[in-house]
Amino acid sequence: MLFDRILSRLIQRGTLTVRYPDGRILEYRGAAEGPSAGLEVRTKRAAWRLSTNPTLAFGEEYMDGNIAPMGCSLYDVAELMVLNLADGGGHPGEALMEKVRWLRRRFDQLNPASRSRRNVAHHYDLNGRLYALFLDRDRQYSCAYFPTGNETLEEAQLLKKRHIASKLNFDRPELEVLDIGCGWGGMALHLAREHGARVTGITLSTEQLEVARSRAAEAGLSDRVKFELMDYRDWKRPVDRVVSVGMFEHVGIDHYKTFFRTVKGALKEDGVALIHAIGRSDGPGSTNAWISKYIFPGGYSPALSEVLPAVEKSGLWATDIEVLRLHYAHTIAHWRRRFAANRDAIQSLYDERFCRMFEFYLVGSELTFRHWGHMNWQIQLTRKVDTLPLSRDYMLEAERRVAEQPREDA
Structure with missing residues (x-):
């Protein structure tokens, strides 16, 4: 599963526990100490969107109730993700998406x-x-x-x-x-x-x-x-x-x-x-x-x-x-x-x-x-x-x- 591979690469600090739509529960533990959080992914579509366009999808899927914190708060999940992104992990296509946003920014801010x-x-x-x-x-x-x-x-x-x-x-x-x-x-x-x-x-x-x-x-x-x-x-x-x-x-x-x-x-x-x-x-x-x-x-x-x-x-x-x-x-x-x-x-x-x-x-x-x-x-x-x-x-x-x-x- 693509989302599984991305999380395995992303989580280098702390621990994220994920419940997938088929009921499986997987734990992603980083080598460095950090906070713990849990995330329930309720649909296959949500898992796919989080894999392909996480910057937009994380918020949208949360708004629609297709993902939810598990045993913690939204702040706990988001902080764990932000800390790991700040440490240099992340989606392999995020650099490309950032370049696209950069190229569009003058139009978007017109x-x-x-x-x-x-x-x-x-x-x-x-x-x-x-x-x-x-x-x-x-x-x-x-x-x-x-x-x-x-x-x-x-x-x-x-x-x-x-x-x-x-x-x-x-x-x-x-x-x-x-x-x-x-x-x-x-x-x-x-x-x-x-x-x-x-x-x-x-x-x-x-x-x-x-x-x-x-x-x-x-x-x-x-x-x-x-x-x-x-x-x-x-x-x-x-x-x-x-x-x-x-x-x-x-x-x-x-x-x-x-x-x-x-x-x-x-x-x-x-x-x-x-x-x-x-x-x-x-x-x-x-x-x-x-x-x-x-x-x-x-x-x-x-x-x-x-x-x-x-x-x-x-x-x-x-x-x-x-x-x-x-x-x-x-x-x-x-x-x-x-x-x-x-x-x-x-x-x-x-x-x-x-x-x-x-x-x-x-x-x-x-x-x-x-x-x-x-x-x-x-x-x-x-x-x-x-x-x-x-x-x-x-x-x-x-x-x-x-x-x-x-x-x-x-």
């Missing part, structure tokens, strides 16, 4: 405004209750900031907003801010509350737009915070600050030059921008086929080596770069636990297949940040070399000033 709007709707225009059931109260759908790793999700997301604000250098009130990809409005509302900023948040999600506007009204901040349904390429007016959190992954590699030219054009001469996004530490790659099909069509997490050339060509200064390593793994671990705790409510919104899809997405994403070289980066940008103080001390001082403030009511 995101003109109309396609960008469809891609955003695919994931962000889902039932609003879904996100309320596993995100923090402020609905921050991006990497939180865990200085110690022991923070609650609410604490870490508030610290993320404060960490980003410190890099924007709110040295005076009434600064005007553009929030590109504003989500449900949490960052914009935070900047208005804590820094007296006037913020315009733009999004391509009609669902997020409605919620963000409602939140601004409920908070009594509609005079300071406005939200618009707008593509970033349509913004034409300079402001004091530009912030973008968790949106750059949807820009597409063909559009990086346009994005940073737009950021430059949106900044006044003494303006400051902060871009926060997912990246990869091991150089350029391609988006996982399952993630691209089911979760983030048109999405890609770039290496910094792909981003910085576009920054340089735009004429902007990259005045500070920070890499957040395991912060997103901690964030997604919180989301996974909350999703599991509210699974019945989520299933009532959609169905069992949707729940399996989202579980697979959260598990795979967390493991990617733990074992497969993904991280988050933050790049601070200015038009002029002398816009900011000479050292980073002002960032630390800004975070210290707000450290004793009470937590926000989201």
Whole structure:
């Protein structure tokens, strides 16, 4: 059996026990120590698909119930597989499939405004209750900031907003801010509350737009915070600050030059921008086929080596770069636990297949940040070399000033 031969080659670390459709149970034990897990393969077709196109098939067959963890969790099975793939094992045809994805990636990431709007709707225009059931109260759908790793999700997301604000250098009130990809409005509302900023948040999600506007009204901040349904390429007016959190992954590699030219054009001469996004530490790659099909069509997490050339060509200064390593793994671990705790409510919104899809997405994403070289980066940008103080001390001082403030009511 082909799947048997592939697993015999793949499992070099830990132990995988597999129950096949005919009832046979085989154990694959690696020479190196590692975790143990069990997998039930319920159909011959599933075994075949896992043998011929595992990158796409593993998630699809789990969604359809044709494979299932055996005596363990989905996380246990996926972690065992990821650890062994990271050690250099894998499907003999995976290198070829990666080359195909690489050749297609510019087409897959071609995101003109109309396609960008469809891609955003695919994931962000889902039932609003879904996100309320596993995100923090402020609905921050991006990497939180865990200085110690022991923070609650609410604490870490508030610290993320404060960490980003410190890099924007709110040295005076009434600064005007553009929030590109504003989500449900949490960052914009935070900047208005804590820094007296006037913020315009733009999004391509009609669902997020409605919620963000409602939140601004409920908070009594509609005079300071406005939200618009707008593509970033349509913004034409300079402001004091530009912030973008968790949106750059949807820009597409063909559009990086346009994005940073737009950021430059949106900044006044003494303006400051902060871009926060997912990246990869091991150089350029391609988006996982399952993630691209089911979760983030048109999405890609770039290496910094792909981003910085576009920054340089735009004429902007990259005045500070920070890499957040395991912060997103901690964030997604919180989301996974909350999703599991509210699974019945989520299933009532959609169905069992949707729940399996989202579980697979959260598990795979967390493991990617733990074992497969993904991280988050933050790049601070200015038009002029002398816009900011000479050292980073002002960032630390800004975070210290707000450290004793009470937590926000989201």
